[in-house]
Amino acid sequence: MLAPIDLTDAQASSLLGRTSPLVKLALAVAWLVGLAVIGEPGPPLVLAGLAIAAGLSIGRVPPRNLARGLAPLVVAAASIALANLLWAGANTDPSATELARLGPIRIAREAAETAAALAARVLAIVAVGAVFAQTTDPTRLVDALVQQARVPERFAYGALAAYQAVPGLVEDLVTLRQARRIRGLRGWHPRLLLGLLVRAIRHADQLALAMDARAYGSGPRSTFRPIHWGWPDLAVGVGGLAALALALAI
Numbered sequence: 001m002l003a004p005i006d007l008t009d010a011q012a013s014s015l016l017g018r019t020s021p022l023v024k025l026a027l028a029v030a031w032l033v034g035l036a037v038i039g040e041p042g043p044p045l046v047l048a049g050l051a052i053a054a055g056l057s058i059g060r061v062p063p064r065n066l067a068r069g070l071a072p073l074v075v076a077a078a079s080i081a082l083a084n085l086l087w088a089g090a091n092t093d094p095s096a097t098e099l100a101r102l103g104p105i106r107i108a109r110e111a112a113e114t115a116a117a118l119a120a121r122v123l124a125i126v127a128v129g130a131v132f133a134q135t136t137d138p139t140r141l142v143d144a145l146v147q148q149a150r151v152p153e154r155f156a157y158g159a160l161a162a163y164q165a166v167p168g169l170v171e172d173l174v175t176l177r178q179a180r181r182i183r184g185l186r187g188w189h190p191r192l193l194l195g196l197l198v199r200a201i202r203h204a205d206q207l208a209l210a211m212d213a214r215a216y217g218s219g220p221r222s223t224f225r226p227i228h229w230g231w232p233d234l235a236v237g238v239g240g241l242a243a244l245a246l247a248l249a250i
Helices: 009-013 021-036 042-057 063-086 109-135 138-147 153-164 166-182 191-213 231-249
Strands: 098-102 105-108
Touching: 021 042, 021 109, 021 138, 021 231, 042 063, 042 109, 042 231, 063 105, 063 109, 105 109, 138 153, 153 166, 153 191, 166 191
Parallel strands: none
Antiparallel strands: 098 105
C-alpha cells in the first residue's frame, strides 16, 4: 500500500500499538534472519500463523483490513512458488524423483519441496510485514527512531515527509491527466512524467524550506510526542523471541 495506514483507536491502544516501534522492528528483523536459515516449510508456516494471530488478538487489527493487506502479497508468494515449481533445475534432472507430469513439463519431488519451502518463507515474511504495518503508525515509528535510536532528525522526518507525499504525487498525476483530456489530448503520455517531476521538485523545495524554518538538526529540541520504554516492550519482545525459538525448535 502506498498510502499511509490510519490506525483505529483500538489498534493504537492495543498491546502491539503501545509497544515501541523499535521493538517490533527488531523482532521483525530477528524473524527474517531466522527465516533465512530455515529450509523446511513447517517453521515459516508456524511463524506466519503466530504473526497473524498476534495481529488479530493483541494488535486488534480488523480481519478485513488484515486480509486486504495480505491478499496481494499472498498472490505474489504463490506466483513465486509456482515459477520455482515449474522451472526448477530438479525437473530436468533424470535422477530426481518424478512427482507429476503436466504435458511436456516434468515436476520432480525435490522441486515441489523447494517451492513449498520458499512459498512458506515468503508467506511468513509478508505476514510479519503486514502485521507490523497494521499496528505501527508511521509518525510514531519516526519519533521512536529519533528519540530512542538517535537517528538524525533531518533524515528521519525527511523520509517520513517523502513517504507521506506519495499519495500527493498520485493526485498530481490524476490532475495532469485530466488537464490533458480537457485540451482534447490523450490521458496518458510520456510527457506526464516531466510534469510529475516538476511537481515533485516543487514539493521537495517546499519541504526543505519548512524543515529549515523549524531548524531541524540545529540542536536539542523538545518533543511533542515523547516515547518511553515500558512493560509492553518487554512483554512483546520476550514473546516474539520465544515464538521464534519455538519455530526454530520445530
